[in-house]
Amino acid sequence: MAWETLFNLANGWAIIGWLALAFLPRDPRILALILYLGVALLCLVYTVALVAILAGGVDPVGPTGGDFSTLAGVMTLFDSKGGAVIGWTHYLAFDLFVGMWIARDADQKGFSRAAQLPFLLFTFFLGPVGLLGWLVIRDRRARAQAKTKAAGKAA
Template identity: 35%
Template sequence: MTATLFTLTFALAAPFWALMILLPRWSWTARIIGSPLIVLPVLAIYAILVLAAAGDVLPAVLSPTLSGVRDLLGTADGAAAAWAHMIAFDLFVGRWAWLDSRERGVPALVMAPVLVLTILLGPLGLAAYLGVRTGWRRPAVVRLPEPQHLG
């Protein structure tokens, strides 16, 4: 079961990445990616894996040591749970970056490599986007004056 869940983890996230990278201007992409619930299937896999191995996971995270975490990640359950953890967070960060980039007007061609980097090496993709976003400021909101009531 662990191997199946491991394989399923990225398969459930991949369509969302494809939408953000390959179809960024499609109206359905904005509707789908707009929901933070897109990460729920991967989070469910993570929960299944962690709960099944709670006896091994809890000691490693409540009192972490390098050797304890290494030992946990050296198991199939630990590696699969860590993978689901990474995929869920990478997708959440990628979703945030994609939404934020649309608000700021960052071109899709600039975002595509940033999103690929986020898929492959999450924190480096986040760092790349934080660098990119400094070049694009949110457009100022123009406030119209309140209409005057005659009375």
């Protein structure tokens, strides 16, 4: 399979997962589908492609190879179509997983879907920026909920 095709399939699959997360009901079956048919499938694609590249079976990364211990080694890994697709698939899988966590956490903390959407969009497009924003906002709600629970127990 061509790297461009795999890139397009991974992107499309991730977008389907994100759309389901943002707009479908969050019952356990839907979340399980997003987790196993979205995140896990992206993880599988990443794993198989990474092993194939590191074993030298496809898209070799040059005579010096690549590694994760130096910047030059990481740059070597990304200096091929296969390496770029693998790196991108890594982002897609982790961002969708983080988006699921944000959505479930926001539901538990009583945030409306409309309030969640900006954090999900930022996580989809900018990964850690969306997660950081959520961590800042959720902390306030979590502290307020903890105070309410403590006050209720004291009464």
